[in-house]
Structures are given as C-alpha cells and as structure tokens.
Amino acid sequence: MIVQEDFSKESLGDFPSNWNTRSGAELVTINTREGKWLRLAQTGVFYPEYITDNLPENFTLQIDLLANQQVAAIGQWMVSLLQTKDTDEKFRLGEGLHASGVANFQLNFQPGSSRGQMYYSTNLIGSQSKSGIPEFHTPEKPSVKISIWRQKQRIRVYLDSTKVLDLPRALDANATLNSLVFSSSNPEYDSKEGAFFMSNIRLAVGAPNLRSKLMNEGKFSTNGILFDVNSDQIKPQSYGSLQDIAQLLKENTAVKVKIIGHTDADGDDHANLELSKRRALAVVQALTTTFGIDASRLQSDGKGKSEPVDNNDTSAGKANNRRVEFIKL
Structure with a gap:
C-alpha cells in the first residue's frame, strides 16, 4: 500500500492538511456513509502532497466517489495520473483533458448529463468519450467505486465490478508517472448546491502473480x-x-x-x-x-x-x- 487516505485524522470543516489546492474544499460526513469525505463544491484542482516518488509500473488506484442530485449536467469530476515536474504543472495539467507532451492518463465523469458521460485521455491515444454510464449517473446511481489498474502500457478501468475500459497501449511501457491529481469543474457551483464527494483512496503496488x-x-x-x-x-x-x-x-x-x-x-x-x-x-x-x-x-x-x-x-x-x-x- 502506497496511499491509504480516508481523512480519519483530519478535522471536519477543514481542507486536508497534507493536500494542496488553489480553490477550496472541506471535509464532511454523509448520513448514509461511514467516515469522512472531501466535498468538492468549487471548481478547482486538488492533490495529495505526500506522493513524492515515482509510481510503480504496475499499480492499482481505488476511489469511492459520490455526486449529489444538484450536480448540473455540465458538472465534471476528473482524476489524473501524470508526469509532472513541479506544483504549477500539477495545477495546469490537472485542469483538463489535454495534458499533451507528458505521460498521463486522465479520466473524467459527468454523472448529471443525459445517461451519464465518461471521457478518457492519454498522451498516446488522445481523448475519447463514452455515453451511457449506468454505474455512475444521477439521480439513479449517484455513487461508484472507481478502480484503475496500470500494467506498464496497459490501463484497465472498473466501475464497481464492471470493466468499462481496457486500453492495451495507453502509455509508453517505460512511462514514469509521479502525480495523482483530482479536479472538479462546474460554472454553476457558486450559485448551486451541486458537489462531488470522495474518500477511501487506495493506491497500491499491483497484485503479484x-x-x-x-x-x-x-x-x-x-x-x-x-x-x-x-x-x-x-x-x-x-x-x-x-x-x-x-x-x-x-x-x-x-x-x-x-x-x-x-x-x-x-x-x-x-x-x-x-x-x-x-x-x-x-x-x-x-x-x-x-x-x-x-x-x-x-x-x-x-x-x-x-x-x-x-x-x-x-x-x-x-x-x-x-x-x-x-x-x-
């Protein structure tokens, strides 16, 4: 296990002490869920600062993600696995699906859009979209466990237990990734109650044979x-x-x-x-x-x-x- 983040040692109402952002988010509890959750109700980029080494060539990433019913059709949440050299690059590359020129895999969801929408992008294969995501679509299915598995060139993505992506040549085999970055965007956040919530982030070395x-x-x-x-x-x-x-x-x-x-x-x-x-x-x-x-x-x-x-x-x-x-x- 490289990262096990459930925010259990952090104070409710605060932004996590070992994370960084230029926007704002806070830790909350949810009536129907255990533990603490990071509530993303503003457009911004958010990332843990304690990942300082290169990620292994074989790893798994799991995230529990929720969206409330007020998330607009254009509301987006994204996770990025990136090669970055400094803080500014984390913020810049974490803002969108076009981190060209550096090794990256980015996965974006719009659960409030019609039938749910998913986008993915890498520096090798560009960006693609997929409509109709029953595993994460408000209001019918507002929560999902996202699992990303990297094996050198190959990227697999699971939503709950359903495999939704299997990209055999998503990355260069020797591509180095060193950053885990999250972002959310919705121009209506400032006047609406729409929010994403995430917790139980687990980053681990890939399963052995x-x-x-x-x-x-x-x-x-x-x-x-x-x-x-x-x-x-x-x-x-x-x-x-x-x-x-x-x-x-x-x-x-x-x-x-x-x-x-x-x-x-x-x-x-x-x-x-x-x-x-x-x-x-x-x-x-x-x-x-x-x-x-x-x-x-x-x-x-x-x-x-x-x-x-x-x-x-x-x-x-x-x-x-x-x-x-x-x-x-």
Missing part, C-alpha cells in the same frame, strides 16, 4: 480482502480477490493452504488476536461456500498484531498490516 508466489515462495499476502471495522464480515468489494485465489486453488488441486489473519496495532492485543482468527475463518468459509473449494484443503489461524510488515504510525502502514496471508502446506 499469485501462482508464482505460492508455488515458488510458498506464500503470499493480500490486502484485497477487506472487512467491516472490528468485524469478520467480508466487504463485497473483496469478491475479485477471493475469486482470483479460488481460481488459483482450482487450477492446483493438490495444494493445501493455511490462511492467517493479521491486524494493525490499534486496540486490545487479545481482541486483535481473536479478530484475526475469526477473519481467517471467514475467508475459509467464503472460499468453501461461495467458490466451492474443498474445506479439507484449508486451515486457518490468526496472529493479531504480532507480525507487522510495516509501521503502525500511518494509515498506509496500518493498511499494509491488515492483511490475509496464504501459506502452502
């Missing part, structure tokens, strides 16, 4: 299996990771594995240990009941906070420690 890791190294860990807070209830967005693991086990029918849960250091040690064991057992139950894996091939255990792989001082570090480990028996 699970079969290679398990067969050659004897184990692998995943942060893709998510649970409700202080619970062993698996979140629906974990389905893709569970499906990949189940497919691996189906293709290698002689393999048996031990599934081990790990937590971060927050909370009571004994409670964390018991929680990690329950979460590992929940994964076993999901693999057997949902995916048909023979229960005799699976064991479970939990280590609580006792085997961290990162520090527990940052959100990203804690997210790395909250993992599920698979060990070949």
Whole structure:
C-alpha cells in the first residue's frame, strides 16, 4: 500500500492538511456513509502532497466517489495520473483533458448529463468519450467505486465490478508517472448546491502473480480482502480477490493452504488476536461456500498484531498490516 487516505485524522470543516489546492474544499460526513469525505463544491484542482516518488509500473488506484442530485449536467469530476515536474504543472495539467507532451492518463465523469458521460485521455491515444454510464449517473446511481489498474502500457478501468475500459497501449511501457491529481469543474457551483464527494483512496503496488508466489515462495499476502471495522464480515468489494485465489486453488488441486489473519496495532492485543482468527475463518468459509473449494484443503489461524510488515504510525502502514496471508502446506 502506497496511499491509504480516508481523512480519519483530519478535522471536519477543514481542507486536508497534507493536500494542496488553489480553490477550496472541506471535509464532511454523509448520513448514509461511514467516515469522512472531501466535498468538492468549487471548481478547482486538488492533490495529495505526500506522493513524492515515482509510481510503480504496475499499480492499482481505488476511489469511492459520490455526486449529489444538484450536480448540473455540465458538472465534471476528473482524476489524473501524470508526469509532472513541479506544483504549477500539477495545477495546469490537472485542469483538463489535454495534458499533451507528458505521460498521463486522465479520466473524467459527468454523472448529471443525459445517461451519464465518461471521457478518457492519454498522451498516446488522445481523448475519447463514452455515453451511457449506468454505474455512475444521477439521480439513479449517484455513487461508484472507481478502480484503475496500470500494467506498464496497459490501463484497465472498473466501475464497481464492471470493466468499462481496457486500453492495451495507453502509455509508453517505460512511462514514469509521479502525480495523482483530482479536479472538479462546474460554472454553476457558486450559485448551486451541486458537489462531488470522495474518500477511501487506495493506491497500491499491483497484485503479484499469485501462482508464482505460492508455488515458488510458498506464500503470499493480500490486502484485497477487506472487512467491516472490528468485524469478520467480508466487504463485497473483496469478491475479485477471493475469486482470483479460488481460481488459483482450482487450477492446483493438490495444494493445501493455511490462511492467517493479521491486524494493525490499534486496540486490545487479545481482541486483535481473536479478530484475526475469526477473519481467517471467514475467508475459509467464503472460499468453501461461495467458490466451492474443498474445506479439507484449508486451515486457518490468526496472529493479531504480532507480525507487522510495516509501521503502525500511518494509515498506509496500518493498511499494509491488515492483511490475509496464504501459506502452502
């Protein structure tokens, strides 16, 4: 995990302390959603300042995004993955779909337009549009989880669990990206109540080859299996990771594995240990009941906070420690 941003340590009503903008936005809560959300109600560019290194050539980016019903038909929200050299370039290139001359991938949504509208652009293939986006269209579907997966040249985009883009030559294979930038625009923002809301931003190194890791190294860990807070209830967005693991086990029918849960250091040690064991057992139950894996091939255990792989001082570090480990028996 490179970035795990849920704004949990920031104050409501403020702009995040480690982000930058030349416009304005504030953190709010939403009655029907957990956590804090960055409310974008002004035209502007917004980006986290703590991304200072080049992004890996294989990474995934996830964002939870909402739009209220007051967002006008021309209201736009955009995420940009860019190669920039300074702050001014982040603001300039983050404003539109035409960041020519530098490596970039930009994805733009207009959920208030007729049937929903999506635009995408890269420095290699130019800009294209796609009409009719049922996954993100107000007022019928005002929220979406956006997932972007870069593998060198290739870019895939998922809205919730639906793959909407698969661009095999979107970028140069060796293109360097070093900036994550968000923007919103709507000339009517100043006189309307339209706003976008975003949270739960997760930027991580791309998934390894699970079969290679398990067969050659004897184990692998995943942060893709998510649970409700202080619970062993698996979140629906974990389905893709569970499906990949189940497919691996189906293709290698002689393999048996031990599934081990790990937590971060927050909370009571004994409670964390018991929680990690329950979460590992929940994964076993999901693999057997949902995916048909023979229960005799699976064991479970939990280590609580006792085997961290990162520090527990940052959100990203804690997210790395909250993992599920698979060990070949």
